[in-house]
Amino acid sequence: MPPPPDSPVPRLRRIAHLDMDAFFASVELLRYPQLRGLPVVIGGGRRKADDALSAGASVPLDAFARLGDYVGRGVITTATYPARVFGIGSAMGMMKAARLCPQALVLPADFERYRDFSRRFKEVIRDIAPVMEDRGIDEVYIDFTDVPGGQREGGRTLARLIQKSIFDATGLTCSIGVAPNKLIAKLASEFQKPNGISIVYEDDLERLIWPLPARKVNGIGPKADAKLERLGLRTVGDIARQDRAWLERTFGRANGAWMHAMSHGQDDRPVVTESTPVSMSRETTFERDLHAVDDRAELGAVFTRLCERVAEDLQRKGYVGRTIGIKLRYDDFKTATRDQTIAEATADAATIRRVAGQCLKRVPLERRLRLLGVRVGALLRLGPDGRPLAEDGPAEPPRELQLF
DNA sequence: TCTGGGGTCCTAGGACCC
């Protein structure tokens, strides 16, 4: 039962950020418990799942691939904690990781399995606290404010319940931060990893948030961090001590205002339970760089396949789109995109292929390519009659009716 | 030692319309 509107108990806004611990690797450890305690990395691109590994717990250790033997492109998706000790982390190139820890074992990513676990842990959360925002395969925000028990101990009681329920249902651990808003909750969920809970109140800003490196903040990436560094600003507190007008002059009006608010712990973004996709895309990095002329046939086949895959994705999920585009990455890692908007939204592979082909004619093709991608944007959801639904809810009533 | 694949949002200029 919701409390009566004149309830004397003051409710604080309590927002949780939940982050699964080393998610992909942890899912793999459930299947291969013999890898527990060892340095293991997930990733490496397009390696097919190894048949020899399908036997699970009975697979001997020497059946697993060694990182030191790995050849090819690709990055680490997730590393177990024993692997992180060697300095290996997400998004690191496989070749660099191999130098740091050649004895680490490599597993190919099994996204179908991770998505299944993702669905399961999110279901557990929604059963307990329905206001949940999906932030990808291993992360969510949860609004504790109106959940029964969500105010107790600043949210710790509910966080413990969610942790235990997820572990009972999946065998996986997670870390949770509970704070007055998403910004701080996200930072707080990293304070006690793995399997930790951190409770942060508004008054903790100076003590817990200001000492953090600016780079920890969601929205400060490598570029912004480098610029801050050049200006002698290293921590969130360093930013907080700057004048708002100066921040706006230095980083642009919107960005500077955001930095000012952020550094003072201000963030009123709601937890959003539903969202509709803006675009869908498929892309692939080649095992070797391809040339538009020398490798025409191979490139053409990949291109057609990408268009088919995007079309399948759109059709399966019930969307059509009007803006069709391509993405190229050259051998120097520079990226080019071209897109074209057509009159009628589509999810048809041949139409996408034709328009994407037009886009391809507008882009330089002298350099070798390492990546090719196809994207469909300006999406519309298909209605039950198979026609696109109006973009912003029901159409306006006729003008005559509006007059009354 | 080169750097995956799937996304979102923002900016900025030009076209075009009122």
Next chain:
DNA sequence: TCTGGGGTCCTAGGACCC
């Protein structure tokens, strides 16, 4: 003849996130 704005759509690139 010269000089306006505002609004929206389209396109390209880039920063950032998981």
